[in-house]
Amino acid sequence: MSAQVTSGAASLSPAGGGGSAALRRFGLAVGPVLAALALAGLLLAALGVNPFEYYGYVLQRGLFSPSGIQQTLTRMAPLLCIAAGLIVAFRAGIWNLGVDGQFLLGAVTAAAAAPFLVTLMPVWLAWLVTFVLAMLVAMAWSLAPALLKAYQGVNEIITTLMMTFLGTSLANVLVKLVFLDPGTTVPQTRTLPVEDRLPRLFDTTISGGLVLGLIAIVAVHIMMTRTDFGLKLRVVGANPNAAIHAGLPVPWLTVVVFALSAGLAGLAGAVDIIGVQGNVRADWNPAYGLTVIPMVFLARFNGFAAIIYVLLLSVLSIGGESAARRLGVPNHFTLVLVATVLIVLAIAEYIDHRYQQARRA
Amino acid sequence: MSQASREIPAAGPPIVELEGVTKRFPGVTANDSVSLAIRPGEVHVLLGENGAGKSTLIGMLSGLQQPDEGRIKVDGQPVVIRSPRHALSLGIGTVFQHAMLVPTLTVAENLLLGGPWWQRPRKDALRAEVDALAGSLGMKVDLDSIAAELSLGEQQQVEILRALLRNSRILILDESTSMLTPAGIEELGGLMRRLVERGLAIVFITHKLREAARFGDRITVLKLGRKVGEVAPDRFRSLDEDALIADVVEMMFGRRSGDPEETARQTHVVEAGARPLLSVKNLRLKPGATSPGLQSISFDLHAGELLGIAGIDGNGQKQLAEVLAGQIASEGGSVLLDGAPVERLSVGARRDAGLRYLSDDRLGEGTVGSFPITLNLLLKQIGQPPYWRGGFERNSEIERHAVEKIRDYDVRTPSERTPIGRLSGGNIQKVLLARELADGAKVVIFNKPTYGLDLANTLATRDRIREIAARGKGVLLISTDLEELLQLCDRIAVMAGGALVGTVENEPGARAQVGRLMIGVAA
Numbered sequence: 001m002s003a004q005v006t007s008g009a010a011s012l013s014p015a016g017g018g019g020s021a022a023l024r025r026f027g028l029a030v031g032p033v034l035a036a037l038a039l040a041g042l043l044l045a046a047l048g049v050n051p052f053e054y055y056g057y058v059l060q061r062g063l064f065s066p067s068g069i070q071q072t073l074t075r076m077a078p079l080l081c082i083a084a085g086l087i088v089a090f091r092a093g094i095w096n097l098g099v100d101g102q103f104l105l106g107a108v109t110a111a112a113a114a115p116f117l118v119t120l121m122p123v124w125l126a127w128l129v130t131f132v133l134a135m136l137v138a139m140a141w142s143l144a145p146a147l148l149k150a151y152q153g154v155n156e157i158i159t160t161l162m163m164t165f166l167g168t169s170l171a172n173v174l175v176k177l178v179f180l181d182p183g184t185t186v187p188q189t190r191t192l193p194v195e196d197r198l199p200r201l202f203d204t205t206i207s208g209g210l211v212l213g214l215i216a217i218v219a220v221h222i223m224m225t226r227t228d229f230g231l232k233l234r235v236v237g238a239n240p241n242a243a244i245h246a247g248l249p250v251p252w253l254t255v256v257v258f259a260l261s262a263g264l265a266g267l268a269g270a271v272d273i274i275g276v277q278g279n280v281r282a283d284w285n286p287a288y289g290l291t292v293i294p295m296v297f298l299a300r301f302n303g304f305a306a307i308i309y310v311l312l313l314s315v316l317s318i319g320g321e322s323a324a325r326r327l328g329v330p331n332h333f334t335l336v337l338v339a340t341v342l343i344v345l346a347i348a349e350y351i352d353h354r355y356q357q358a359r360r361a
Numbered sequence: 362m363s364q365a366s367r368e369i370p371a372a373g374p375p376i377v378e379l380e381g382v383t384k385r386f387p388g389v390t391a392n393d394s395v396s397l398a399i400r401p402g403e404v405h406v407l408l409g410e411n412g413a414g415k416s417t418l419i420g421m422l423s424g425l426q427q428p429d430e431g432r433i434k435v436d437g438q439p440v441v442i443r444s445p446r447h448a449l450s451l452g453i454g455t456v457f458q459h460a461m462l463v464p465t466l467t468v469a470e471n472l473l474l475g476g477p478w479w480q481r482p483r484k485d486a487l488r489a490e491v492d493a494l495a496g497s498l499g500m501k502v503d504l505d506s507i508a509a510e511l512s513l514g515e516q517q518q519v520e521i522l523r524a525l526l527r528n529s530r531i532l533i534l535d536e537s538t539s540m541l542t543p544a545g546i547e548e549l550g551g552l553m554r555r556l557v558e559r560g561l562a563i564v565f566i567t568h569k570l571r572e573a574a575r576f577g578d579r580i581t582v583l584k585l586g587r588k589v590g591e592v593a594p595d596r597f598r599s600l601d602e603d604a605l606i607a608d609v610v611e612m613m614f615g616r617r618s619g620d621p622e623e624t625a626r627q628t629h630v631v632e633a634g635a636r637p638l639l640s641v642k643n644l645r646l647k648p649g650a651t652s653p654g655l656q657s658i659s660f661d662l663h664a665g666e667l668l669g670i671a672g673i674d675g676n677g678q679k680q681l682a683e684v685l686a687g688q689i690a691s692e693g694g695s696v697l698l699d700g701a702p703v704e705r706l707s708v709g710a711r712r713d714a715g716l717r718y719l720s721d722d723r724l725g726e727g728t729v730g731s732f733p734i735t736l737n738l739l740l741k742q743i744g745q746p747p748y749w750r751g752g753f754e755r756n757s758e759i760e761r762h763a764v765e766k767i768r769d770y771d772v773r774t775p776s777e778r779t780p781i782g783r784l785s786g787g788n789i790q791k792v793l794l795a796r797e798l799a800d801g802a803k804v805v806i807f808n809k810p811t812y813g814l815d816l817a818n819t820l821a822t823r824d825r826i827r828e829i830a831a832r833g834k835g836v837l838l839i840s841t842d843l844e845e846l847l848q849l850c851d852r853i854a855v856m857a858g859g860a861l862v863g864t865v866e867n868e869p870g871a872r873a874q875v876g877r878l879m880i881g882v883a884a
Contacts, residue, residue: 227752228744234732235740241726244688245718246741247708 024352029298029305032348033312036341043336049327057326062319070205072314077275078103078268079292079314080213083306084220085264086289086296091224092257093237098145098160099265099289101167104280105141106134106266108171110273111189111280112179118196127198131270138266139259141167146258150251156258168285175282187282198275209275214307216264221303233257265289291317291335294342313338374437375400376530376562377422377453382431384417390813391417393586394431399531403594404553404563406573408609409583410674410841415566418583419535422564423455424448446475454524455533462516464509471508472523487526494525498555514545521552532556533564538572550576568673574605582612585812585842589613610876636700637661638835639716639804644694646680646859653677653859655684657694660854660861662804662835667826669850669867670839671875677859678839679721682808685837686718687711699803712741715803721812721839723789730782734774735763737781738796766795771821787818794825804835811845823849843879847872855879 041051061068082099089096110130117126145159181190198208224230236243236253243250268288273280295313299305320334375398384392392414399405409415420426421433424442432439435451442448448455462471472491473482488504495502500518508516517537524532534553538546553563553576567573573580580592590612592605600608639662648654655677662668670678684691687708696704703711720727728737739748739759747758763777770791774784781789790810797805807826811819826849830836840846846853847867854864855878863878865871 226754228749228754229752231736231743231754235729235743238731239726239729241722242729242740245686245708245720245726246743247687247712248743 028348028352029300032345033298033341035348036337036344039344040333040337040340043340044329044333047329049329054323054327054329057323058316058319060319061322062315062317067205068318068322072311072318073210074205074207074276075314075318076310077207077209077213078272079288079295079310080210080217080307081264081268081271082288082292083296083299083310084213084217084303085261085268086293087217087220087224087301087303087306088233088264089257089261090296091230091237091301092233092253093240094149094254094257094261095157096142096145096160096258096261097157097289097293098142098164098167099261099268099292100285100287101164101171102138102141102262102265103269103272103289104171104285105167106138106269107273107277108174108179108189108269108280109134109137109266110270111192111277112174114192114196114270114274115190118192123196126196127274130274131267134266134270135263136266138262138269142258142262143255146255149258150254164289171280171285172282175280175284179280181279189279191279192274194278197278198271207271207275209271212267212271216267217303217307220264224301224303291338294338298341298345373401375434376436378434378437379418379421380432380434382418382421382428382433384414384421384426385429390586392421392428395583395586395588396431397581397588397591399562399564400579401530401560401562402557403578404557404565404576406577406580407564407566407583408568408570408573408580408613410568410613413568413583414586415583416535417586419455419533419564419566422448422453422531422533424453449527449529452528452530453533454527454529454531456517456520456524456535456537458536462508462519465507467505467507468502468511468519469504471519472504472526490526491522495522498552500552512545514548517549518552525556529561531562531564533566535566536568537565538567538569546572570606570609571602573609574602580605580609582609584613613876635663637697638664638666638699639837640695640697641685642695642697644681644684644696645692646677646684646689647692648859649680652680655680655691656858656860658861659694660864662837664835665830665833666852667830667836667838667850669846669853670837670856671843671846671853671879672841672856673879674841676856678856679808680859681856682718682720682806682837682839685806686716688718709741713801715801716806717797717802717804718806719793719797719808719810721809723786723793724782727793728781728789731780733778734767734772734781734784734792735759735777737792738763738766741796766792766799770795785818787814787821790814790818790822794822798825798829802829802834804837805829806837806839808839809841810838811840811842843872843875846875 037055041055044051044054062072063069082103085099085102086096110133113133114126114130117129120126121129141163142160145154145156145163148154148159149156175189176187179189181188183190198212200206201208201210224234232243232248232253235246235248236250236257240250243253272286291313292310295309296306299309316334316337320337321331323329324331324333377399379395379397381394381396382392383390383394395414395418397405407415407418417426421428422442424444424447427441433442434440435442435453440451442451442453445455463474466474469484469487470482472487473484476482491502491504494500500522502515502518502522508519511519521532521534534549537549550572553565557563557578565573565576578594578597580597581588582590590609592608597605641661642659644655644658646655653676658681660668670681672678680689683689685696687703687706687710691704694704695702698711698714698716701714703714703716706714724730729740732740736759739745739762742748744752748755748762760777766772767774767777772784772788772791772795774788781792784792810822810826814822823845826836826838838846838850850867852864852866853871853875854861855875856862857878863874865874865878
């Protein structure tokens with residue numbers, strides 16, 4: 001895994017292996033996606049659905065229609081924030097799989113705070129305070145896995161996954177018992193008035209959260225590839241023993257990585273609430289984190305590539321929802337598609353590895 | 362146990378021969394053109410320190426690894442041993458250092474593992490076979506006990522039994538005595554004798570001289586991947602134990618005639634009363650699970666002086682280096698660098714103060730293999746100007762620095778952006794030298810600086826070490842190669858069990874003195 005990460009990092013530097021290597025990398029990134037589309041197409045055909053019609057519909061509804069593209073871009077906002085958080089963690093060799101819990105707690109915090117804060121202060125300040133609160137709550141939720149990993153070496157995959165189950169339940173409890181809107185019969189938080197939500201971009205329905213998401217992921221990318229702090233995190237991720245040998249404060253950096261990663265997941269929650277949802281309904285869990293994780297892997301932890309893959313995911317999920325209704329394909333077919341991409345990618349990676357070995361021998 | 366193997370007369374034609382076998386790993390030559398023959402009826406001792414290449418040799422014999430050069434012959438025919446299963450079918454059984462039994466299964470179940478999956482396990486046949494075999498060898502094996510409940514000695518017996526049940530003609534025992542009690546070692550020795558009397562060949566790997574002399578028929582000495590000597594059975598029998606050990610010590614640590622590594626050493630005289638550059642007092646560390654810790658280590662190192670730390674690997678040398686560098690916290694004691702206490706400083710602060718540490722684990726901790734040379738050269742200075750300004754890296758400065766170091770230290774690399782893991786061991790070492798000797802070095806700790814390097818790089822590294830001392834810096838040289846220490850050092854301290862057991866001035870006669878201290882024979 002770490003070899004992947006760092007080879008991705010190395011490829012960002014100008015002097016590389018030259019044109020053929022770049023072509024190979026491009027083929028490795030795009031080829032599996034095309035192959036997976038073809039395979040999933042066969043599956044659709046087996047279900048009695050014309051795959052061209054399905055893909056055409058997905059593209060039409062997710063990308064080429066004005067309302068579709070606006071929905072797609074709006075959906076990208078929280079996904080990009082989550083992707084940014086995942087890139088920080090994964091590049092530092094820390095597998096934060098608890099983003100969904102962190103996201104939901106951030107969302108509930110935002111839904112509880114924002115409607116209250118906008119009555120007290122200017123709306124921009126209310127947003128800012130809400131973002132900070134959501135990030136702090138999500139960070140606090142990652143503290144237990146962070147400390148366990150940093151000082152006891154406890155596997156963070158297990159702890160973050162467990163905390164995500166607890167986090168989703170806690171978010172529900174908070175919605176149903178603490179932040180319940182007394183004005184409605186359905187259990188949900190108070191709703192942020194539409195005029196107090198993040199501004200829309202230009203004359204569209206695209207949420208301003210998209211800008212925040214793009215800033216977050218580009219900032220993270222630059223931090224990880226260009227700054228001393230990012231390099232320290234990459235050293236910890238690529239070779240923890242070398243980090244200790246070089247005198248880096250590995251436990252402290254580990255805690256910071258958890259905080260950044262969880263904070264960005266919490267920010268994603270706040271962006272989704274203040275930008276789009278306005279409130280949190282009980283039992284609401286879009287599970288963005290679990291769908292973004294494969295995208296971040298496909299992008300090899302590269303921020304710019306992640307933007308493209310997140311766009312692809314948004315098109316698939318927005319377009320897929322319409323196509324599913326129209327053509328009678330189960331709504332979860334998007335997940336099948338993503339899974340196929342991952343499997344094909346793993347196979348491509350394996351073949352490439354064998355090929356490289358054979359060439360060197 | 363097949364009938365045929367018993368009829369082979371003792372010391373007949375070799376069952377397995379290695380011819381010029383070479384095995385390389387990235388940056389390290391683990392076996393360098395090793396030839397040896399394993400004959401029935403002999404306990405063939407493979408003697409050598411950690412890193413001498415014993416484990417790699419066994420790995421190739423047991424089918425875990427393939428030689429890069431040379432060949433292995435079984436019964437006179439060249440054979441490629443493809444896998445451990447293939448090795449077993451050729452009659453080569455291996456008992457590894459760490460027990461390889463499934464702890465939750467009974468002894469009988471463990472012995473039946475690996476049988477054909479489509480057959481029912483034949484417990485009754487096994488019982489009869491084991492009873493006959495164990496009885497005749499004087500082993501006591503309870504087939505119904507759970508493997509985890511057996512002592513380490515008993516587990517080993519089960520593993521030996523397993524190898525015998527598969528009709529092994531050669532039994533390889535890898536450091537089998539390291540986990541045993543003295544009584545267990547005696548028992549194992551007796552068992553080996555009975556086995557070779559039945560015509561088996563035994564390869565007994567150890568780094569303990571006494572055991573080699575007591576239990577062996579033939580001794581092959583490995584050093585840094587090369588075979589440096591062999592004691593044949595007739596000579597073995599003609600010597601008494603002490604003479605034999607003296608003989609082997611000579612091979613392990615002795616001077617080779619026409620040694621290309623030979624160079625004249627210039628003695629350095631420390632001025633009386635001069636303040637030591639590095640002064641270590643009562644440095645202590647608790648023993649770990651696999652390390653002896655440090656027991657009140659004290660020594661002084663003066664400017665321009667080369668102090669060697671000798672000892673069998675794993676006697677606390679690495680811990681000493683890491684405590685001095687600040688990678689692990691000591692449990693007490695003081696370290697004065699140029700008169701100033703540094704024992705509470707961080708790794709980075711100690712480095713800035715001039716205390717440098719060249720790790721022996723070049724790829725494991727010294728570098729990040731997938732990172733380019735440029736960044737590896739600055740691994741211990743991340744964030745410092747002029748290479749980073751305001752948190753952002755400055756590529757031109759970083760690259761200029763790398764190009765300069767690559768030229769000064771003669772690093773052979775396609776580009777300064779090449780991932781360091783692609784370089785040879787010698788070139789990685791040059792990068793590390795360039796990094797650690799960079800401006801401000803006062804005391805440099807070398808841990809096995811020439812381990813795994815070829816001759817040219819070994820000589821270049823040693824020249825570099827001499828040059829550092831000549832420039833008035835203090836050098837602490839940890840090495841398991843006594844020859845290296847004798848060539849370079851002014852004084853040699855010997856470490857055993859986490860303590861400094863003696864310090865020897867490097868004068869004529871030092872070799873024998875250090876050699877004896879090292880193996881704990883007597884001071």
